[in-house]
Amino acid sequence: MTQFAAMSREELAACKAQLEKDYAAFKAKNLSLNMARGKPSTEQLNLSTPLLSILSDPAECIAEDGTDCRNYGVVDGLPEAKRLMAAMLDDDPDNVVVGGNSSLTMMHDALAWCIDYGTGGCEPWLTLDTVKWLCPCPGYDRHFRITETFGMELIPVPQTEDGPDMDVVERLAANDASVKGIWCVPKYANPTGCTYSDETVRRLASMPCAASDFRIFWDNAYSIHHLFDEASQQDHLLDIGVACKEAGNPQRYFKFASTSKVTLPGAGIAAFAASPANVAEFKKHLGVTTVGPDKLNQLRHVRFLKDAEGLAAHMRKHAAILRPKFALVEQKLSDGLRDVGGCAWSNPRGGYFVSFDAPNGCATRIVELARQAGVVMTGAGATWPYGRDPHDSNIRIAPTLPPLEELGEALDVFVCCVKLAYAEKLLG
Amino acid sequence: MTQFAAMSREELAACKAQLEKDYAAFKAKNLSLNMARGKPSTEQLNLSTPLLSILSDPAECIAEDGTDCRNYGVVDGLPEAKRLMAAMLDDDPDNVVVGGNSSLTMMHDALAWCIDYGTGGCEPWLTLDTVKWLCPCPGYDRHFRITETFGMELIPVPQTEDGPDMDVVERLAANDASVKGIWCVPKYANPTGCTYSDETVRRLASMPCAASDFRIFWDNAYSIHHLFDEASQQDHLLDIGVACKEAGNPQRYFKFASTSKVTLPGAGIAAFAASPANVAEFKKHLGVTTVGPDKLNQLRHVRFLKDAEGLAAHMRKHAAILRPKFALVEQKLSDGLRDVGGCAWSNPRGGYFVSFDAPNGCATRIVELARQAGVVMTGAGATWPYGRDPHDSNIRIAPTLPPLEELGEALDVFVCCVKLAYAEKLLG
Numbered sequence: 001m002t003q004f005a006a007m008s009r010e011e012l013a014a015c016k017a018q019l020e021k022d023y024a025a026f027k028a029k030n031l032s033l034n035m036a037r038g039k040p041s042t043e044q045l046n047l048s049t050p051l052l053s054i055l056s057d058p059a060e061c062i063a064e065d066g067t068d069c070r071n072y073g074v075v076d077g078l079p080e081a082k083r084l085m086a087a088m089l090d091d092d093p094d095n096v097v098v099g100g101n102s103s104l105t106m107m108h109d110a111l112a113w114c115i116d117y118g119t120g121g122c123e124p125w126l127t128l129d130t131v132k133w134l135c136p137c138p139g140y141d142r143h144f145r146i147t148e149t150f151g152m153e154l155i156p157v158p159q160t161e162d163g164p165d166m167d168v169v170e171r172l173a174a175n176d177a178s179v180k181g182i183w184c185v186p187k188y189a190n191p192t193g194c195t196y197s198d199e200t201v202r203r204l205a206s207m208p209c210a211a212s213d214f215r216i217f218w219d220n221a222y223s224i225h226h227l228f229d230e231a232s233q234q235d236h237l238l239d240i241g242v243a244c245k246e247a248g249n250p251q252r253y254f255k256f257a258s259t260s261k262v263t264l265p266g267a268g269i270a271a272f273a274a275s276p277a278n279v280a281e282f283k284k285h286l287g288v289t290t291v292g293p294d295k296l297n298q299l300r301h302v303r304f305l306k307d308a309e310g311l312a313a314h315m316r317k318h319a320a321i322l323r324p325k326f327a328l329v330e331q332k333l334s335d336g337l338r339d340v341g342g343c344a345w346s347n348p349r350g351g352y353f354v355s356f357d358a359p360n361g362c363a364t365r366i367v368e369l370a371r372q373a374g375v376v377m378t379g380a381g382a383t384w385p386y387g388r389d390p391h392d393s394n395i396r397i398a399p400t401l402p403p404l405e406e407l408g409e410a411l412d413v414f415v416c417c418v419k420l421a422y423a424e425k426l427l428g
Numbered sequence: 429m430t431q432f433a434a435m436s437r438e439e440l441a442a443c444k445a446q447l448e449k450d451y452a453a454f455k456a457k458n459l460s461l462n463m464a465r466g467k468p469s470t471e472q473l474n475l476s477t478p479l480l481s482i483l484s485d486p487a488e489c490i491a492e493d494g495t496d497c498r499n500y501g502v503v504d505g506l507p508e509a510k511r512l513m514a515a516m517l518d519d520d521p522d523n524v525v526v527g528g529n530s531s532l533t534m535m536h537d538a539l540a541w542c543i544d545y546g547t548g549g550c551e552p553w554l555t556l557d558t559v560k561w562l563c564p565c566p567g568y569d570r571h572f573r574i575t576e577t578f579g580m581e582l583i584p585v586p587q588t589e590d591g592p593d594m595d596v597v598e599r600l601a602a603n604d605a606s607v608k609g610i611w612c613v614p615k616y617a618n619p620t621g622c623t624y625s626d627e628t629v630r631r632l633a634s635m636p637c638a639a640s641d642f643r644i645f646w647d648n649a650y651s652i653h654h655l656f657d658e659a660s661q662q663d664h665l666l667d668i669g670v671a672c673k674e675a676g677n678p679q680r681y682f683k684f685a686s687t688s689k690v691t692l693p694g695a696g697i698a699a700f701a702a703s704p705a706n707v708a709e710f711k712k713h714l715g716v717t718t719v720g721p722d723k724l725n726q727l728r729h730v731r732f733l734k735d736a737e738g739l740a741a742h743m744r745k746h747a748a749i750l751r752p753k754f755a756l757v758e759q760k761l762s763d764g765l766r767d768v769g770g771c772a773w774s775n776p777r778g779g780y781f782v783s784f785d786a787p788n789g790c791a792t793r794i795v796e797l798a799r800q801a802g803v804v805m806t807g808a809g810a811t812w813p814y815g816r817d818p819h820d821s822n823i824r825i826a827p828t829l830p831p832l833e834e835l836g837e838a839l840d841v842f843v844c845c846v847k848l849a850y851a852e853k854l855l856g
Contacts, residue, residue, distance in 0.1 A: 037500065045498045046486055052724075056481035058474055070473045072465065072693040100528050101722045108717040112540065116578075126554060142719070149716045150544070264498040267724040288577045289536040291570070294529045294722065296480075296695040 003341030004422055016423040023373065023420055026413045031374030033410040038190070038352035039401040040261055040318075047317050048263040051304045055296060060303075069295035075287050076279075077271070081298035085271035087308035088223055088257045090239045096273045097282055100293045103258035103270035107217055108146050110254050110272065113285045114180070114215065115150060119278070120251050122213040125180060134172060134182035136164040138355055138383030138394045140190045143183040143219065154385035155179070159189070163196030166203045177210035181217060187237045188222035191355040191383055191396040193348020195235035205240060206247035216240060216253045222351040223257060224315050227323050235349055241273070250275045259301060261352065262314065269293075269301050325399045325407055329354050332408065336415030342422055345397075354397040355383070362421040363392045369417035375410045431769030432850055444851040451801065451848055454841045459802030461838040466618070466780035467829040468689055468746075475745050476691040479732045483724060488731075497723035503715050504707075505699070509726035513699035515736035516651055516685045518667045524701045525710055528721045531686035531698035535645055536574050538682050538700065541713045542608070542643065543578060547706070548679050550641040553608060562600060562610035564592040566783055566811030566822045568618040571611040571647065582813035583607070587617070591624030594631045605638035609645055615665045616650035619783040619811055619824040621776020623663035633668060634675035644668060644681045650779040651685060652743050655751050663777055669701070678703045687729055689780065690742065697721075697729050753827045753835055757782050760836065764843030770850055773825075782825040783811070790849040791820045797845035803838045 004012060055061055061069045063078045077085075077098025086093040099106050115131075118124040125131050133147045137156040147154055155172060158165040163186065172179050184204070186196040196204075204216055218240050226234045240253045251274075259268035272282060305311050330347050333356070337343045342359035358366055363380035370377050378396040381387040397414070399407055432440060483489055489497045491506045505513075505526025514521040527534050543559075546552040553559050561575045565584040575582055583600060586593040591614065600607050612632070614624040624632075632644055646668050654662045668681045679702075687696035700710060733739050758775050761784070765771045770787035786794055791808035798805050806824040809815040825842070827835055 039500050042486075042496065045496065048498075049486055052489070053481040053484035058470075058477055061480070068470065068473065070476075070692040070694055072467050072688070074694075102718045102720075105718045112544075116540075145716055149713075260500070264724065265500040266498055266502075266720060267722045288573055290530045290533045292530075292694060294695045294725065296692070297722065297725075 003339060004419075004426055005341055009427065012423055012426055016420065016427060019416060019420040019423060022416050023369065026373045026416060029374070031409065031413065033374060033402060033406050033413070034376045035398050035402065035407070035410050035414070036376045036378045037401070038261070038398045040265060041321065041401050041403065043321050044318055044400070045264060047314065048304070051263055051300050054300050054303045061296060061299065063295065063299060067295070069299050072291045074295055075290065075292045076283050077293060078295055078298050078302070080302045081269065084302050084305060084307065084311075085257065085269070086273070087311060089220065089255050089271060089273040090223070091241055091255065091273040095241070095276065095279055096271055097279060097286065098269055098271045098293065098298055100270060101260075101266065101268055101297070103219065103221070103256045103260070104142055104146075106270050106272050107143070107219065107256055109285070109289070110282065111146060111150060111217070113281070114213070117285065118213070119215065119281060120213045128178060130178045132176065132179045134164070134169060134179065135385045136183065137385070138191055138396070139183060140185055140219070141378075141382040141387070143217075144385045147183070148386060156385055157182075159192055159194065161194050163194060163200035166200055166207075170203065170207045173207055173209045173214060175210060180211050180213065181215040183217050183219070185219050185221055186240070187220055187235060188225055188348055188351025190221065190351065191353035193346045193351050193353060193355065195237055198238045201238040201240055201243050202247070205243035205249060205252065214252060218253050218255045220255060220257045221261070224311055225261060225318070225352070226315065226350045227319050227326055228349060229316050229319060233349060241275075251278055254278065259305075262311065263301060263304070267297060269298050322400060324404055326354070328404060328408055329397060329399050329411060332411035332415060337418060340419055340422065343418060352398060352400055354399060356395045356397055357393050358395060358418055359422050359425060360391045360393050362418070362425055363389060363395050365421040365424065366395060366414075366417045369421060370414055373413050373417065375413045377414070431767060432847075432854055433769055437855065440851055440854055444848065444855060447844060447848040447851060450844050451797065454801045454844060457802070459837065459841065461802060461830060461834050461841070462804045463826050463830065463835070463838050463842070464804045464806050465829070466689070466826045468693060469749065469829050469831065471749050472746055472828070473692060475742065476732070479691055479728050482728050482731045489724060489727065491723065491727060495723070497727050500719045502723055503718065503720050504711050505721060506723055506726050506730070508730045509697065512730050512733060512735065512739075513685065513697070514701070515739060517648065517683050517699060517701040518651070519669055519683065519701040523669070523704065523707055524699055525707060525714065526697055526699045526721065526726055528698060529688075529694065529696055529725070531647065531649070531684045531688070532570055532574075534698050534700050535571070535647065535684055537713070537717070538710065539574060539578060539645070541709070542641070545713065546641070547643065547709060548641045556606060558606045560604065560607045562592070562597060562607060563813045564611065565813070566619050566824070567611060568613055568647070569810040569815070571645075572813045575611070576814060584813055585610075587620055587622065589622050591617075591622060591628035594628055594635075598631065598635045601635055601637045601642060603638060607637075608639050608641065609643040611645050611647070613647050613649055614668070615648055615663060616653055616776055616779025618649065618779065619774075619781035621774045621779050621781060621783065623665055626666045629666040629668055629671050630675070633671035633677060633680065642680060646681050646683045648683060648685045649689070652739055653689060653746070653780070654743065654778045655747050655754055656777060657744050657747060661777060669703075679706055682706065687733075690739065691729060691732070695725060697726050750828060752832055754782070756832060756836055757825060757827050757839060760839035760843060764840075765846060768847055768850065771846060780826060780828055782827065784823045784825055785821050786823060786846055787850050787853060788819045788821050790846070790853055791817060791823050793849040793852065794823060794842075794845045797849060798842055801841050801845065803841045805842070
């Protein structure tokens with residue numbers, strides 16, 4: 001098949017006419033499919049059924065240090081929960097704070113505290129005229145929305161296969177003291193699936209920053225979310241904490257993780273890790289806002305997942321469910337679009353997303369076409385700050401929620417929409 | 429017995445010598461007792477044991493609208509959880525947001541949003557040079573600490589038997605636009621146990637405020653926490669929402685409640701209620717900070733407590749455990765201090781505390797004496813803003829946690845410490 005861009009107008013018009021027929025046929029099916037959000041499927045949720053009733057007797061509610069987890073207190077989390085989450089965060093349990101069900105809330109709060117009270121002895125960011133924040137793009141819309149809501153100026157940074165373009169990051173961080181930090185999803189990134197190279201991590205840790213309180217918000221949401229069981233097929237991430245310490249910038253990073261996509265997204269546990277000084281700061285602020293997290297849910301997780309090996313074993317069960325879905329995305333996109341040209345997409349080894357780059361100017365139209373045919377996608381532009389993709393190109397595909405058969409159908413619709421939008425664009 | 433203040437120096441010195449012997453005897457026992465924090469006892473926690481395993485199967489995790497509570501979403505809480513918490517909050521479910529395990533966090537966040545973004549279309553409070561906050565005293569230390577941490581100027585307002593001294597509140601609110609709000613624990617208040625009179629509620633709702641965005645933070649933490657089962661022995665509180673609406677100030681109040689002292693303090697659910705406009709504002713901000721609360725825990729509470737009648741029946745079981753403890757406090761204080769003079773204390777019909785007013789200048793010494801004899805009390809001054817009781821008089825007694833026998837022993841020590849400190853003071 002000739003690539004669309006190489007076709008004559010007549011060829012392309014004929015092709016478009018056929019696509020319109022195909023599209024009309026999809027529409028006639030009155031589909032209701034969803035590839036919008038990175039939600040685990042029911043099958044995945046069922047893996048954690050034992051978690052529900054793992055504590056059923058008061059005697060089971062006592063933590064290893066004798067704390068009755070039903071009562072008030074323990075603002076920074078149970079010792080055994082710190083150990084469990086330290087395994088996810090690749091850190092020392094002493095440097096970990098375990099919280100409630102949302103790592104996003106911990107990120108929001110950590111940022112709010114920098115703004116209201118300052119961090120590392122520096123002035124509160126609310127006293128500054130401008131605070132700028134680096135946003136590797138495409139990235140995670142909820143990250144961007146937090147910093148946008150706080151009134152920061154969001155600066156897009158190109159995302160490469162090795163993480164953010166470090167030449168750009170280094171230049172911005174070195175020369176502008178109002179650049180206070182960066183969002184990072186360093187492993188199996190949302191949405192590109194890339195994992196930061198060791199060099200990227202080391203450059204982030206060691207780069208000169210005009211702001212001495214520059215902070216890396218290291219949302220390691222997919223740290224153990226491999227699609228393959230063999231170590232050789234898994235990505236490896238250098239620990240930002242170690243890299244920062246080695247570089248003489250031990251206060252530079254805040255790490256976050258949660259079990260949202262390990263156990264149950266509505267009822268997981270979240271954690272924060274940082275240097276001892278930053279943890280002390282975090283705990284001081286946290287102690288004002290709460291008497292303590294839900295320790296019973298922390299204990300449930302410890303009893304269910306146990307340790308690093310327990311986590312890995314559990315994640316292999318997720319991988320077995322997710323592998324065919326990601327394989328199907330790759331197959332459908334490859335079969336449907338290889339010969340069309342103009343498109344690119346990721347084929348990640350972990351995480352929750354496939355990042356799709358449509359021909360420039362087509363993303364909004366594709367998502368709209370899909371919507372009208374009953375397939376909900378993440379909004380075009382969502383992967384960029386302020387929801388504005390300058391190329392109108394990137395679309396995030398979330399293949400985890402639908403059953404395999406529905407996913408295949410949704411992808412067929414999607415491929416048809418991509419081709420139709422591209423043909424429309426070329427024909428002007 | 430002659431009251432201490434009426435004794436001759438000789439009589440008092442002899443009395444003090446005996447008290448010192450009694451105190452030394454208590455010390456020799458090497459006690460380790462705690463009347464510091466308002467925690468439910470183990471016996472109370474056990475009332476909620478069915479809650480632990482009430483959801484054990486995936487099919488039980490589905491909310492009435494079909495939502496799988498194990499997955500992401502539903503930022504403002506389940507419909508059935510709103511109904512349950514509306515019963516506690518004396519409000520319409522539509523005006524309720526159900527959150528995580530901490531109403532304190534919801535109060536903190538609501539305040540933070542007023543500061544960062546403003547409320548009711550008014551300017552953000554962070555743009556103001558000074559924000560003042562009214563603090564009925566004695567009051568709740570964690571409330572005061574939130575507003576103190578935000579850098580507000582805390583203004584103590586005398587607490588009467590009918591709630592805050594409304595002459596003072598009205599004068600401050602009417603004449604100073606930097607007075608932005610007030611902390612209220614309107615029923616079985618922490619620590620005095622008073623319940624606001626209908627007149628107090630109506631005056632709060634209707635008083636002229638120089639600040640159009642004046643907000644009443646209505647922490648109805650003990651709304652259903654009666655000590656007695658008969659309606660005639662229970663306090664009744666006028667609803668602040670109705671009163672504000674009637675007064676033409678429908679935006680003035682934010683209500684809060686939680687099940688922390690209904691089910692399990694570490695693993696309860698919290699809720700917020702306000703006008704539709706304020707709820708819309710709250711939800712908008714909340715949607716930035718989280719993907720949603722722990723809906724499984726909400727569902728557990730609905731299945732366990734069911735409705736208003738279920739709540740009331742459950743609270744009667746708490747009351748049966750707590751009644752003898754509060755009776756013992758009243759008896760021990762009355763027997764031990766009636767004839768000493770100079771002291772006053774509350775005898776509440778609900779809630780978690782007895783408020784004790786020692787002779788001026790004695791509270792710090794009493795708490796220190798008790799501590800040295802192995803009885804931990806809430807720190808003197810804790811019931812005042814900045815931890816500074818100008819009279820050094822108020823002590824909060826929390827009788828709920830210790831078993832009855834330990835409580836009796838702790839009160840014996842306390843009474844001895846009160847008398848000794850008072851005698852020391854009078855002897856100069």
